[in-house]
Amino acid sequence: MLDSIVKTIDVPCSQKRAFEIFVDMASWWPLDKRSMSLMQAGAPAKSLSVDAREGRRIVELAADDVEHHWGTFRVFDPHAHLQLDFHMGLPADQTGQVDVSFTPIDAGTTRVELVHSNWEGYGDMAEMMLNGYGGSWDMLFGEHFAAACAG
Amino acid sequence: MTYDNAITALADPTRRAVFEALAVKPQSVADLAQGQPVSRPAVSQHLKVLVGARLVKATPQGTRRIYALDPTGLIALRAYLDRFWDDTLGAYAAEVRRQSAN
Numbered sequence: 538m539l540d541s542i543v544k545t546i547d548v549p550c551s552q553k554r555a556f557e558i559f560v561d562m563a564s565w566w567p568l569d570k571r572s573m574s575l576m577q578a579g580a581p582a583k584s585l586s587v588d589a590r591e592g593r594r595i596v597e598l599a600a601d602d603v604e605h606h607w608g609t610f611r612v613f614d615p616h617a618h619l620q621l622d623f624h625m626g627l628p629a630d631q632t633g634q635v636d637v638s639f640t641p642i643d644a645g646t647t648r649v650e651l652v653h654s655n656w657e658g659y660g661d662m663a664e665m666m667l668n669g670y671g672g673s674w675d676m677l678f679g680e681h682f683a684a685a686c687a688g
Numbered sequence: 689m690t691y692d693n694a695i696t697a698l699a700d701p702t703r704r705a706v707f708e709a710l711a712v713k714p715q716s717v718a719d720l721a722q723g724q725p726v727s728r729p730a731v732s733q734h735l736k737v738l739v740g741a742r743l744v745k746a747t748p749q750g751t752r753r754i755y756a757l758d759p760t761g762l763i764a765l766r767a768y769l770d771r772f773w774d775d776t777l778g779a780y781a782a783e784v785r786r787q788s789a790n
Contacts, residue, residue, distance in 0.1 A: 542766065544773045548784040558784050565783035570775050651777060656769055 541654035548647050552639050555647035556616035559637065560589040573607075573625065574599035589613065595621075608635070623653070697741035702726055703734045707757070710744060714756035 548555050558565065563585045568574070574582035580600035587595050591613040597605040606629065612620035617639055624632040633656040640648045698704050702724070709715065709723055717735065721728040735755055738744035745758035 542769055542773060544777055546777055546781055548781050550784050550788050554787075555784065558787060559780060565780050567775055567779040570779075571772060649777070649780075651773060653769060653773065656765070 541652050544651045546649050548649055552641040552647045553616045556639050562587045573597055573605040697737050697743055706734045710755055710757050714754050716752045716754055
């Protein structure tokens, strides 16, 4: 019912390489900015474990050694398409879907489109953000809402 | 502030259950009370909070009021996730550029 979040970027490499780097999430995911550990243990996660196969999981190892199951690969179609159930530490029944497609533009450029749908099911994430972010809430949302309120 | 209300409103499990029931389909107070283990006045009270947080809106239909989700209050969650993917895809693109440069 609510619109999906859609992000499109072009990356300077082949489709194969764009896919391979994407699924090697541990090499690029900014754990210092976006991890469960940051919210619950107050420090970046130690690592991210990505078993890049259909039906397999993405699991974060937090600073306090707690494991957080982020999501599960539902479609794994090299090098064109990925689909994940993505709940990032919430119970697995409260999941949104993340769909990522890789489209060659030319030999050295690939368009990556990410669609995050069904995210309104994240009722508990609202609570988690409230508890986890506390004082930094204003920092996270201040800019957006300052703009919205000014309008 | 709108986002603060939305987050606080959804922190209550019963209120979240009411919210989720409305996500499935718009309903009247009577319909909602049938599906929830709480009294009709309690459902009305939860709806009042949800309407105040702009998560839910009411539309008169004859003598009844039909409640449905109001996407306005979900802007905060959407803004959070929007930024979430900007940050993460930005890091991904940076890694592609780093590897392509080598």
